[in-house]
Amino acid sequence: MKELKHLNKYFYKYRTHLIIGSIITVVARLFLLYTPRYVKKIFVAIERYFDETITKDVFKAEIAEAIMYIIGAALIAAILTFFMRQTIINVSRYIEYDLKNEIYAQYQKLSLNFYKKNRTGDLMNRITEDVSRVRMYAGPALMYSINTIALFVVVIIYMINASPKLTLYTIVPLPILSVIIYKLSKEIHKRSTIVQEYLSKLSTFTQESFSGISVIKAYGIEPQTSVNFKVLAAESKAKHINLTKVQAWFFPMMILLIGTSNLLVIYIGGLQYINGEIESIGTIAEFIIYVNMLTWPVATVGWVTSIVQQAEASQKRINEFLKISPEVKNSTEAHSEITGDIEFKNVSFTYDDTNIQALKNISFTINEGETLAVLGKTGSGKSTVLDLVGRLYDIDKGSIIINDTEISQLNLTDLRNSIGYVPQDAFLFSDSIKNNIKFGKEDATDEEVFEAAKNAQVHKNIIKFNKGYDTVLGERGITLSGGQKQRVSIARAIIKSPKILLFDDCLSAVDTETEEKILNNLNKITKGKTSIIVSHRVSSVKNANKIIVLDDGKIVQQGNHDSLINDEGYYKDLYLKQLSEKPKRNL
Numbered sequence: 001m002k003e004l005k006h007l008n009k010y011f012y013k014y015r016t017h018l019i020i021g022s023i024i025t026v027v028a029r030l031f032l033l034y035t036p037r038y039v040k041k042i043f044v045a046i047e048r049y050f051d052e053t054i055t056k057d058v059f060k061a062e063i064a065e066a067i068m069y070i071i072g073a074a075l076i077a078a079i080l081t082f083f084m085r086q087t088i089i090n091v092s093r094y095i096e097y098d099l100k101n102e103i104y105a106q107y108q109k110l111s112l113n114f115y116k117k118n119r120t121g122d123l124m125n126r127i128t129e130d131v132s133r134v135r136m137y138a139g140p141a142l143m144y145s146i147n148t149i150a151l152f153v154v155v156i157i158y159m160i161n162a163s164p165k166l167t168l169y170t171i172v173p174l175p176i177l178s179v180i181i182y183k184l185s186k187e188i189h190k191r192s193t194i195v196q197e198y199l200s201k202l203s204t205f206t207q208e209s210f211s212g213i214s215v216i217k218a219y220g221i222e223p224q225t226s227v228n229f230k231v232l233a234a235e236s237k238a239k240h241i242n243l244t245k246v247q248a249w250f251f252p253m254m255i256l257l258i259g260t261s262n263l264l265v266i267y268i269g270g271l272q273y274i275n276g277e278i279e280s281i282g283t284i285a286e287f288i289i290y291v292n293m294l295t296w297p298v299a300t301v302g303w304v305t306s307i308v309q310q311a312e313a314s315q316k317r318i319n320e321f322l323k324i325s326p327e328v329k330n331s332t333e334a335h336s337e338i339t340g341d342i343e344f345k346n347v348s349f350t351y352d353d354t355n356i357q358a359l360k361n362i363s364f365t366i367n368e369g370e371t372l373a374v375l376g377k378t379g380s381g382k383s384t385v386l387d388l389v390g391r392l393y394d395i396d397k398g399s400i401i402i403n404d405t406e407i408s409q410l411n412l413t414d415l416r417n418s419i420g421y422v423p424q425d426a427f428l429f430s431d432s433i434k435n436n437i438k439f440g441k442e443d444a445t446d447e448e449v450f451e452a453a454k455n456a457q458v459h460k461n462i463i464k465f466n467k468g469y470d471t472v473l474g475e476r477g478i479t480l481s482g483g484q485k486q487r488v489s490i491a492r493a494i495i496k497s498p499k500i501l502l503f504d505d506c507l508s509a510v511d512t513e514t515e516e517k518i519l520n521n522l523n524k525i526t527k528g529k530t531s532i533i534v535s536h537r538v539s540s541v542k543n544a545n546k547i548i549v550l551d552d553g554k555i556v557q558q559g560n561h562d563s564l565i566n567d568e569g570y571y572k573d574l575y576l577k578q579l580s581e582k583p584k585r586n587l
């Protein structure tokens with residue numbers, strides 16, 4: 001229960017609902033007890049009528065009164081049971097909502113490294129599966145516990161009052177029932193976890209095959225994929241059947257134990273009646289109803305125990321994530337004005353997960369309004385430079401100074417708001433093209449969206465779609481070509497008119513003619529703004545104020561286009577190579 005203490009703040013928040021719910025539960029159980037008592041009264045009336053102690057009219061009146069009480073009490077108990085669920089179960093839904101939001105907010109705070117270390121499936125599971133298990137504890141488990149305690153206390157008092165000996169015999173099988181249900185619930189949980197694993201394997205498999213359908217079709221491996229699916233589905237089916245076998249025991253066990261208790265009541269009660277220890281046969285009928293009333297709550301003790309154990313395990317997994325403090329933390333609430341002067345001073349950076357030292361002692365300066373171009377072989381550390389400017393990671397050694405302030409001392413939100421980032425792999429959300437662009441500036445007008453798209457040279461493509469800017473993109477924007485996605489992503493970055501623009505090889509999928517047009521537009525847009533362009537093409541970087549060439553995380557060349565083409569090295573080689581590949585390219 002240690003881990004579940006985390007929920008106490010929510011129980012406190014919804015205490016009024018819980019207190020009202022508990023009172024309603026107790027009162028509802030009290031009303032339920034009218035049934036056995038009035039059933040007994042009916043039996044007594046029948047006995048007295050046959051003994052001729054009462055007249056037919058009195059007998060009829062007594063029966064009618066008893067029936068009225070039974071119906072009335074059952075109605076009230078039913079209404080109260082409705083409100084019991086409306087209060088306690090609703091609270092569990094509120095807690096589920098709060099907890100999901102708490103976890104999601106924490107996910108948003110955590111740094112990129114956290115996402116590298118944890119699998120997406122695991123992150124999803126904690127916010128869905130684990131939260132639903134915890135909800136079972138905060139709702140049904142709590143409700144059934146209150147219900148069981150209330151019913152048990154009240155019923156036992158009534159039973160002992162009616163016949164202590166009969167009470168003892170009839171409640172003996174109940175703990176056995178509880179233990180059996182507990183064991184069954186544990187086994188059901190074990191097997192359903194396996195079923196769950198297979199379900200997620202199946203959905204991962206199908207999701208991957210749908211995403212990669214073009215590869216599957218191109219290679220003609222549909223039959224093989226179907227066979228693989230069949231194998232997985234067959235295993236999943238076997239696990240399901242395995243689970244059903246245990247689940248199938250649940251109700252037979254309950255029926256067996258209820259039957260045993262009923263038999264005991266009839267047998268012992270019968271003997272007591274013959275011996276004159278109980279005055280009416282109605283007591284036996286009353287006890288049979290008590291036993292049946294107690295069976296379900298007693299069975300739920302086992303069930304609730306298993307729910308609490310599962311919830312404890314799930315909450316432990318949730319707490320593990322909630323306790324992580326983000327590696328990249330905002331250090332100040334004060335507003336930071338970002339102008340765009342950036343300086344890297346002997347910066348070194350190693351990725352935690354791979355232990356790869358991506359940058360080694362890097363130093364450069366970019367003044368406000370200047371453009372820096374970063375070139376280098378694949379894996380040389382170019383994207384890492386951009387990630388560090390956006391403080392997606394904190395550096396190990398050296399310092400990054402923006403506006404004369406150490407990057408870690410800047411207000412993180414202000415820093416990120418001043419950056420327009422176009423990643424290497426353009427990610428578009430499953431939403432309209434317009435909203436994908438507006439993602440950069442939520443309150444942008446349509447005109448601003450069109451302007452940004454025009455500058456990114458994608459407007460003409462968009463208006464050709466039937467629904468134009470309202471065209472909804474599929475998963476990862478599959479309805480757009482690679483180059484179109486890159487350009488929508490550029491539009492998204494420039495619409496917010498940020499102080500700093502980071503372009504990570506974002507023109508790789510567009511033809512050189514479009515590249516030229518975009519670069520011309522960018523020249524206008526980036527006036528007065530600081531830009532860093534990562535590229536493999538000399539054509540994209542030749543106008544930059546400064547160019548640095550990285551190799552294995554180190555700066556091996558720096559200068560501008562004119563100085564570097566006269567310098568023996570990577571830049572000149574690349575220039576000559578690209579010049580010979582495309583003689584007409586405007587290098």
Ligand SMILES: Nc1ncnc2c1ncn2[C@@H]1O[C@H](COP(=O)(O)OP(=O)(O)OP(=O)(O)O)[C@@H](O)[C@H]1O
Pocket residue numbers: 116351352353354355356357358376377378379380381382383384385424
């Ligand atoms: N998130 C990460 N976690 C661990 N290692 C990483 C991560 N990102 C990059 N690396 C490693 O750091 C090194 C530099 O990567 P980076 O992405 O900065 O190179 P790059 O020059 O941008 O390459 P490319 O031109 O292929 O995009 C590579 O060896 C890469 O494997």
